[in-house]
Amino acid sequence: MIVETRALAKTYPGPRMPRRRSPGADEAPASHSPNVALKGLDLEIGAGECFGLLGPNGAGKTTTVGILTTRVRPTSGRASIDGLDVTVDPAKVKRRIGVVPQRPNADRKLTVEENLTFHAAYFGIDSATARARAETLLTTFELADRARSRVDQLSGGQQQRLMIARALIHEPQVLFLDEPTLGLDPHARLALWDILRSVHARGTTILLTTHYMEEADRLCDRVAIIDRGELLALDTPARLKARAPGGTLVELRLDGDAAEVAAAARAVPGVIESSVEAETLRVYVERPGEALSALVLGAEHAGRRVLDVHLAAPSLETLFLSLTGRKLA
Amino acid sequence: MSATRSPSAPAPISRWRVFLALLRRDARVMRRELASFLISTTFQPLLFTIVFGFLMPNMGLVQGFYVSALLPGILAISVSIASLQTVALPMVAEFGLGGEIEDRLLAPVPIELIAHEKMVMGVLHGVLTALFVFPLTRLIMGPVPGLTLAHGGMAVAVLILGCAAFSALGMVLGTAISPSSVSVLFSAIVGPMMFFGCAYHPWQGLSVVPAMKIAVLANPLVYLSEGLRGTLTPDLTHMNLAISMSALGLIAAAFWALGLRTFARRAIR
Numbered sequence: 056m057i058v059e060t061r062a063l064a065k066t067y068p069g070p071r072m073p074r075r076r077s078p079g080a081d082e083a084p085a086s087h088s089p090n091v092a093l094k095g096l097d098l099e100i101g102a103g104e105c106f107g108l109l110g111p112n113g114a115g116k117t118t119t120v121g122i123l124t125t126r127v128r129p130t131s132g133r134a135s136i137d138g139l140d141v142t143v144d145p146a147k148v149k150r151r152i153g154v155v156p157q158r159p160n161a162d163r164k165l166t167v168e169e170n171l172t173f174h175a176a177y178f179g180i181d182s183a184t185a186r187a188r189a190e191t192l193l194t195t196f197e198l199a200d201r202a203r204s205r206v207d208q209l210s211g212g213q214q215q216r217l218m219i220a221r222a223l224i225h226e227p228q229v230l231f232l233d234e235p236t237l238g239l240d241p242h243a244r245l246a247l248w249d250i251l252r253s254v255h256a257r258g259t260t261i262l263l264t265t266h267y268m269e270e271a272d273r274l275c276d277r278v279a280i281i282d283r284g285e286l287l288a289l290d291t292p293a294r295l296k297a298r299a300p301g302g303t304l305v306e307l308r309l310d311g312d313a314a315e316v317a318a319a320a321r322a323v324p325g326v327i328e329s330s331v332e333a334e335t336l337r338v339y340v341e342r343p344g345e346a347l348s349a350l351v352l353g354a355e356h357a358g359r360r361v362l363d364v365h366l367a368a369p370s371l372e373t374l375f376l377s378l379t380g381r382k383l384a
Numbered sequence: 385m386s387a388t389r390s391p392s393a394p395a396p397i398s399r400w401r402v403f404l405a406l407l408r409r410d411a412r413v414m415r416r417e418l419a420s421f422l423i424s425t426t427f428q429p430l431l432f433t434i435v436f437g438f439l440m441p442n443m444g445l446v447q448g449f450y451v452s453a454l455l456p457g458i459l460a461i462s463v464s465i466a467s468l469q470t471v472a473l474p475m476v477a478e479f480g481l482g483g484e485i486e487d488r489l490l491a492p493v494p495i496e497l498i499a500h501e502k503m504v505m506g507v508l509h510g511v512l513t514a515l516f517v518f519p520l521t522r523l524i525m526g527p528v529p530g531l532t533l534a535h536g537g538m539a540v541a542v543l544i545l546g547c548a549a550f551s552a553l554g555m556v557l558g559t560a561i562s563p564s565s566v567s568v569l570f571s572a573i574v575g576p577m578m579f580f581g582c583a584y585h586p587w588q589g590l591s592v593v594p595a596m597k598i599a600v601l602a603n604p605l606v607y608l609s610e611g612l613r614g615t616l617t618p619d620l621t622h623m624n625l626a627i628s629m630s631a632l633g634l635i636a637a638a639f640w641a642l643g644l645r646t647f648a649r650r651a652i653r
Contacts, residue, residue, distance in 0.1 A: 067653070126489065127653045150394050150492035160483040164413040176405035177491035179397035221487065
């Protein structure tokens, strides 16, 4: 195993949350103690795997990556990279990993190219090799014409690509990416996925965190779904989706409490499962087309109006919803 | 599961090489920002020199030998601000919102090495500032009675110890305070330190206010000012050189050790 965690736990001292970089990251529900970020996580990631950590904000994804990249000290448990304990041998661990942060944190006092060549120098790479690698990476990531620019002059997508180039210049065994496509426009996101696929194809192990189920689905060999610091499910995207409640999710938003409608909904032919959250009724059905009218009628009989209807095919999203009763994002 | 390492385990990296790479990065940045840096650290001391080291002696408002006490003091103030700022300001900025220091924290070396490098850079900056300020001050003041370079080696030693003390203090302050408190740092800590550091008068002169003479001993600038007086204008009254140098050495060692700890605490959550 190239990446391994055993009963990994982290509780941040004091009332402060770990430094979060995404806006709206403090949306963790009130029932979740803000100090406990990770509650005994077990993971095993094989060499060459592309592994996804999927979960909502506050799930413990960033903390997990933080511990594995030696930047956060675990409260208990063990984490290792390539057999090296991250708390015992942090320098050797850092030699083997590349890290792409949630928000680009390039060295703004240096040019784009210097960001790469100096990072290589911090890894003991001689300057000729560093320059050659930087040139190749800048071309690959379509940054060659910005080599002498200041970092501030790059777009968000360009900065993110620079971060990936920087993380790769010392040829790490494991590449960590924390929410790599957060805040990117759809075009930049697709471009980034292509880059990650080619990095993966070269044999680099990838661990990425995301709260976009599509990203995990499209890129990852295996996905761990975590929430509130705990592992909920771990498998290939295909098998995880197969574990999602059968049928299509039909979500009805009503003009009042949905509880009274739930009983009627369960009687509709083809309904596999139903749940209620305040004014939202969620039903998994075999044939959504046939069941929809019966569901709407049932709601009206109970004296509720249907304000909105949402359909979703079986996906990691519907699995997450059925595991936690909450949406991913 | 297995503790065996992959066959492609990378070769270990020399810490020295990484240290020099970190230093090279800072030198590159320093070269780019040298003008603005020198202005921000030496402008005020030099203005002070013009008023108290040139105008007032020429008006006859202060006696000619005042410049002998002032020159080492101006030097002390300039290098201490330079060393402190070189470390404190980047620490505040790079540990702040952007988290720019991350790429160095990910370098495959113990985290303390990065703190050592920053503090060494602070010392180099201080020495460089001295090379700039010393001739300029002498030029503004004109002939300085009793100024001698006969103890140049000792003066450099005092200078390096002083720069180390302030560089390390910069590390402690820079890693302990938040970006929003930078202005408070400078007005509440650095300001009084500069004014009550015996830079503008010899420590012996404080005999007129004995309580203050004792109180200012908590200020590291006192030992740097007095140490430079003891080596550059030794005829003038000054603190025993052995005492000022030992004090600077102890203060530097203590802040350096503390700076390593506050840095590591800031770096690893």
